[in-house]
Amino acid sequence: DAKTTQPTSMDCAEGRAANLPCNHSTISGNEYVYWYRQIHSQGPQYIIHGLKNNETNEMASLIITEDRKSSTLILPHATLRDTAVYYCIVRVLGQDFGNEKLTFGTGTRLTIIP
Amino acid sequence: DAGVTQSPTHLIKTRGQQVTLRCSPKSGHDTVSWYQQALGQGPQFIFQYYEEEERQRGNFPDRFSGHQFPNYSSELNVNALLLGDSALYLCASIQMGSYNEQFFGPGTRLTVL
Numbered sequence: 325d326a327k328t329t330q331p332t333s334m335d336c337a338e339g340r341a342a343n344l345p346c347n348h349s350t351i352s353g354n355e356y357v358y359w360y361r362q363i364h365s366q367g368p369q370y371i372i373h374g375l376k377n378n379e380t381n382e383m384a385s386l387i388i389t390e391d392r393k394s395s396t397l398i399l400p401h402a403t404l405r406d407t408a409v410y411y412c413i414v415r416v417l418g419q420d421f422g423n424e425k426l427t428f429g430t431g432t433r434l435t436i437i438p
Numbered sequence: 439d440a441g442v443t444q445s446p447t448h449l450i451k452t453r454g455q456q457v458t459l460r461c462s463p464k465s466g467h468d469t470v471s472w473y474q475q476a477l478g479q480g481p482q483f484i485f486q487y488y489e490e491e492e493r494q495r496g497n498f499p500d501r502f503s504g505h506q507f508p509n510y511s512s513e514l515n516v517n518a519l520l521l522g523d524s525a526l527y528l529c530a531s532i533q534m535g536s537y538n539e540q541f542f543g544p545g546t547r548l549t550v551l
Contacts, residue, residue, distance in 0.1 A: 358539075367442070367528050367542030368481065411480060425471070425494055426530075426540065428480030 328412045333433040342399040344432050346412030349393045354416050357388060359397045361408040362431070368411065371397065407436045440465065442531050442543035450549045451519050459514045459546045463531030469493075470512040471540065472504060473528040481528055487512050488534055516548075524550045 329347040336342040348357065358373040372379055372386045374395075379386045385398040399406055411431040443462045451457050463470050469488045473481035483496040487506035506512045510531075516523055526547050530540040 365544075367530070367544050369542070370539035373539070425483045425486065425496070426473075426481070427483065428473075430478070430480050 328414060328429055330410075330412050330429060330432045332430070333435070335435050335437055336399075336402050337437050338404060339401055342402040342406065342434060342436070344397040344399075344410050344412075344434065345394065346397070347394045348412070348414045351392050351414050355414045356416070357386065357392075357395045358413040358415060358426070359384070359386065360411045360413065360426075360428075361406075362411070363405075363408040368428075371410075402436045404436050404438065407434060409433050442467075442529055442541050444527075444529050444543040444546050446546060447544070448547045448549075450551065452551050453519055453521060455519050455550075456515065456517045457519060457548060459516075459527050459529075459548070460511065461514070461529030461531075461543060462511045463529075464541045467531035467533045467541070468510050469532050469534045470506060470510065471530045471532075472512070472514045473530065474498070475526040475528060475545070477525070484514070519550045521550050524548060 356373050356375050359371040360368040361371055362368045371383050372381055374386045374388055376388055376392055388395045409431040411428050413426055441464050445460045461470055471486040472484040474484055475481040484498050484502055485495040485504055486493050490506045501517045503515045526545040528545045529543045532540045
C-alpha cells in the first residue's frame with residue numbers, strides 16, 4: 325500500500341469548514357483513498373473513501389486531485405464532536421475480497437475551537 | 439444491532455505474564471482483524487482471521503497468537519509480556535467479500551508493569 329503524508333495537527337473554528345489535506349504521491353491506479361477518524365479512547369471510525377471522483381456522504385466530502393497524488397477531506401460545518409485524529413489511508417479495494425489490512429500513519433490531530 | 443465488542447476494557451499485567459483478549463464481531467461479519475496502537479501512534483496490523491484460520495499477518499513476533507471460534511468471535515493471546523506491549527488493542531470486523539468498511543471495537547487498554 326502507498327504511503328501517505330498528513331500534517332501533524334490542525335485547528336478549526338466551530339461552525340466553519342475543516343479541510344484536512346493528504347499527500348499520496350506514490351498511489352497506484354487501483355488504490356483507493358480511505359479516511360478514518362479516531363475520537364479519544366475509541367476505535368477508528370470509517371468516514372469516506374474514493375478512487376478518482378469526488379465523493380460526498382452524510383459525514384464529509386472527499387476531493388481527489390486529477391492526478392490522484394493528493395486529496396482533501398472536508399467537514400462542512402465542524403462541531404466540537406469532530407475533534408479527533410484523522411487518518412488518510414490508501415489501499416487496494418477488494419484484494420482477496422475482505423482481506424483488508426489497513427496501514428495507518430500517525431494522522432492529523434484536528435481540534436475544533438469553540 | 440450490537441457493533442464490535444471487546445473485553446476486558448482495561449487490563450494490568452506484569453512482565454513475563456500471558457494475556458488473552460476477546461472480541462465479538464458485528465452481527466453478520468465473519469472476518470476479524472487485530473491491531474496494536476501504542477500511545478501517540480496509529481494502529482498497527484497484527485493479524486486477520488477468517489474461517490478459523492490466520493489469513494494475513496503483520497510484523498509481530500510469534501508471542502502474538504490468535505484464534506477464531508465457529509461463532510466468528512476471536513481471541514488475541516500474548517505470551518511473555520514485555521513493557522513495550524503496553525498499548526490499546528483494537529479488534530475490527532468485516533464480512534468477507536464485502537466492499538464495506540471495517541468496523542472497529544472500542545479496544546482493550548493493556549498496561550504491562
